[in-house]
Amino acid sequence: MDVIIQDIGFIIGTTLMYSTPLIFTSLGGVITERSGVVNIGLEGMMYFGAFAGAAAAYFFQDPWLGLLCAALGGAFWGLIHAIACVSFAAEQIVSGIAINFLGAGSALFISRILFDGATQTLTVVDKIPQPLNFLFGEGKLFPSSGFMDLVFNRFATVYIAFAMVFIVWFVLYKTKTGMRVRAVGENPEAANTLGISVVKIRYGAVIMSGFFAGLGGAAMSIAVVSRFSNTLISGHGFIALAAMIFGKWKPQGALVACLLFGAAKGFEIYLGAKGVPVASDVLAMLPYVITIVVLVGIVGKTVPPAAIGKIFEKGGH
Amino acid sequence: MSGITKKFGDFTANQNINLTVHRGEVHALLGENGAGKTTLMNVLYGLYKPTEGTIKVNGKPLQVSDPNVAIANGIGMVHQHFMLVDPFTVTENIILGNEPTKTFGVLDLQRAEEEVRQLSQTYGLHVEATAKIQDLSVGSQQRVEILKTLYRGAQILILDEPTAVLTPQEIQELANIIRNLTKAGKSIIIITHKLNEIKQVADYCTIIRRGAHIDTVQVNEVSEDDLAAKMVGREVSFKVAKKQRERGDKVLEIRGLEVEDSRGITAVNGLDLDLYQGEILGIAGIDGNGQKELIEALTGLTKVRSGVVKVRDKEVTNRTPGEMINKHRVAHIPEDRQKRGLIFEFDIAENMVLEKYNVPPFSRWFTLLWDKIYQNADLLVKKFDIRPQDSRVLARALSGGNQQKMIIAREVSNDPELLIAAQPTRGLDVGAIEYVHQSLVEQRDAGKGVLLISFELDEIINVSDRIAVIYEGEIVGILDAEGVDEKSVGLMMAGGSA
Numbered sequence: 001m002d003v004i005i006q007d008i009g010f011i012i013g014t015t016l017m018y019s020t021p022l023i024f025t026s027l028g029g030v031i032t033e034r035s036g037v038v039n040i041g042l043e044g045m046m047y048f049g050a051f052a053g054a055a056a057a058y059f060f061q062d063p064w065l066g067l068l069c070a071a072l073g074g075a076f077w078g079l080i081h082a083i084a085c086v087s088f089a090a091e092q093i094v095s096g097i098a099i100n101f102l103g104a105g106s107a108l109f110i111s112r113i114l115f116d117g118a119t120q121t122l123t124v125v126d127k128i129p130q131p132l133n134f135l136f137g138e139g140k141l142f143p144s145s146g147f148m149d150l151v152f153n154r155f156a157t158v159y160i161a162f163a164m165v166f167i168v169w170f171v172l173y174k175t176k177t178g179m180r181v182r183a184v185g186e187n188p189e190a191a192n193t194l195g196i197s198v199v200k201i202r203y204g205a206v207i208m209s210g211f212f213a214g215l216g217g218a219a220m221s222i223a224v225v226s227r228f229s230n231t232l233i234s235g236h237g238f239i240a241l242a243a244m245i246f247g248k249w250k251p252q253g254a255l256v257a258c259l260l261f262g263a264a265k266g267f268e269i270y271l272g273a274k275g276v277p278v279a280s281d282v283l284a285m286l287p288y289v290i291t292i293v294v295l296v297g298i299v300g301k302t303v304p305p306a307a308i309g310k311i312f313e314k315g316g317h
Numbered sequence: 318m319s320g321i322t323k324k325f326g327d328f329t330a331n332q333n334i335n336l337t338v339h340r341g342e343v344h345a346l347l348g349e350n351g352a353g354k355t356t357l358m359n360v361l362y363g364l365y366k367p368t369e370g371t372i373k374v375n376g377k378p379l380q381v382s383d384p385n386v387a388i389a390n391g392i393g394m395v396h397q398h399f400m401l402v403d404p405f406t407v408t409e410n411i412i413l414g415n416e417p418t419k420t421f422g423v424l425d426l427q428r429a430e431e432e433v434r435q436l437s438q439t440y441g442l443h444v445e446a447t448a449k450i451q452d453l454s455v456g457s458q459q460r461v462e463i464l465k466t467l468y469r470g471a472q473i474l475i476l477d478e479p480t481a482v483l484t485p486q487e488i489q490e491l492a493n494i495i496r497n498l499t500k501a502g503k504s505i506i507i508i509t510h511k512l513n514e515i516k517q518v519a520d521y522c523t524i525i526r527r528g529a530h531i532d533t534v535q536v537n538e539v540s541e542d543d544l545a546a547k548m549v550g551r552e553v554s555f556k557v558a559k560k561q562r563e564r565g566d567k568v569l570e571i572r573g574l575e576v577e578d579s580r581g582i583t584a585v586n587g588l589d590l591d592l593y594q595g596e597i598l599g600i601a602g603i604d605g606n607g608q609k610e611l612i613e614a615l616t617g618l619t620k621v622r623s624g625v626v627k628v629r630d631k632e633v634t635n636r637t638p639g640e641m642i643n644k645h646r647v648a649h650i651p652e653d654r655q656k657r658g659l660i661f662e663f664d665i666a667e668n669m670v671l672e673k674y675n676v677p678p679f680s681r682w683f684t685l686l687w688d689k690i691y692q693n694a695d696l697l698v699k700k701f702d703i704r705p706q707d708s709r710v711l712a713r714a715l716s717g718g719n720q721q722k723m724i725i726a727r728e729v730s731n732d733p734e735l736l737i738a739a740q741p742t743r744g745l746d747v748g749a750i751e752y753v754h755q756s757l758v759e760q761r762d763a764g765k766g767v768l769l770i771s772f773e774l775d776e777i778i779n780v781s782d783r784i785a786v787i788y789e790g791e792i793v794g795i796l797d798a799e800g801v802d803e804k805s806v807g808l809m810m811a812g813g814s815a
Contacts, residue, residue, distance in 0.1 A: 174423055175422045186405070187400065193384050194400075195384055
């Protein structure tokens, strides 16, 4: 019985850990797409954030500074995407693809300069802390490696991610700014006739999406693992993008979709650790297959913001 | 507004227009489609910058550089196509851009809803403050748009074709609302081309024709006939030379046709019509009275709700466009030649076979026979004098007149039973217009049935043998074009009785 509870605790814990980077990035996706700008470049922004976070945490020996640098790095690429898509009315998908290459390429380029030609950073000693660690262990409130420890003794990024879901939801649905973002994503012409600056709103939203994708990258490189490597992100940005769509462009929906993917990942690791006689490649497929099957089966038709991907030009006819 | 001129490139949309509106007055702007009414109002609302002219509000000169300036000076506009965010509630739409907030920019929706309820009570504009726009009727959406302007303190309200999308009951309601607003001291500018509405609600009326200011009149001193005459105008126009017509067999028979528009509103409402070989039947009417839907029903582009369409005594109701073209020989010169008539990135030869590329002699098995396709085009280019005379030129590179020649060449070379020409001379210069008119007459003389749909009354009267006037989806009268009185047709078009 104890073993089963412990196993469940292990799966929940891994779920939380692996969901966190996706949650951040997915929130970024929600913000930008709610304003009507598609950001397929989340992968590249996450990639760059993962590198910037690990490198900064390594050199400054401060994980929080690492987190900040990751967010700013992501935001930088968000700015580039905004300049291309909003100011120059570029095709948003094309700009996003370019940013995927540029984000990854520039991260590797800087990595080779800073780390002696290596496409990975050195191990980060000062990782993101586990804020509730003091509750667990010999003679503490909960024993170590128990259910409570496995579930609740997590990195700070996990708690931040959950708080962010609430904050983004609150801002989008309860504040003036959020209402304007959503209005711009649905009907920019209407917003424009009411004196709302579509350009400013979209710049803000796209930059914020980069900010969150950067956080997502760092949540990977200095929390889940302790270094950046060139295969670390490999598709997580796209998974986050898909989670945002499955989550119907809502923060809470994206959270559920990310958790589902994380759970599938946790299950994969659990089965692997148990030594189930299944090829590891098949196990590694599991998260993707489960996610697609469950989400396609459950979610049904989704309605994106009406003006998504459409170029808005003032006074354009 | 005085001396307002607005040019788009070479095109003058407004030429030296003056407009004065007093407090508490309803002022109608009357003119045909494309006369420049909406352009003038967009200038007032700050969406366009005037090329010349000045605007004064309450005696104070004003540079309306963008809608914010207009709003701040008490000018509100209800656009013909509503500017609403569909998934938002009524209240959210009304406060957007001007939101009441608590601390930290948190929306105070309760206060907003209360304000909206109060506004809607004050002016008798009944809407549910918490309903979503997408669940509301068009009439309610319009009330939301009016509330939006009132919420921002508008003193001058511009209503752009407010009745175009409304049901008769909703139009009545709107008239009451307008009365309530003027009682409260608001001024209303109403853009319209419906004469009875002007007589019903407006105090003054300014008539614009082809971008120029024709007259400003006090509505109770003029008749609908006078207004129609001023709106349509009497222009010098060359008569199209026509031989005596010889009416043949019936080509097209329409009985009780009902078609919905894309919003699900009945656009063609029990329409009956007959067309015979060797005649041009002109459909006269103001844009938005069901012409578009009628054409789409006849060409198979949309499904009809009920009614029967027969071409040469064969029922063709709800056939596909392909069947209409190839089997029933219905040719169509579409209203929008750029979107529906041509593929811009294809060359002349490719455009010429859009309807028959898949049949001999242009294809065999799975391959196109390019030799034949280009031979076909070379022939047509010469015969119809399309310039440049090169089948390999892309459609986009041709002038509007030559693009229209291409379409006519293609449609006519299909040897149709029935030729539907929708606004065939829109945007063309005088020479091209003459060519198009002659082509239509040639088809008629060759014994085809020609259905001409146009918003230009001159064109209808000149080219047609018979004129059918369409109003609110019905044919309200059929007249012989010979010696017809332009004024009486204009009156029927606007819903008056002849």
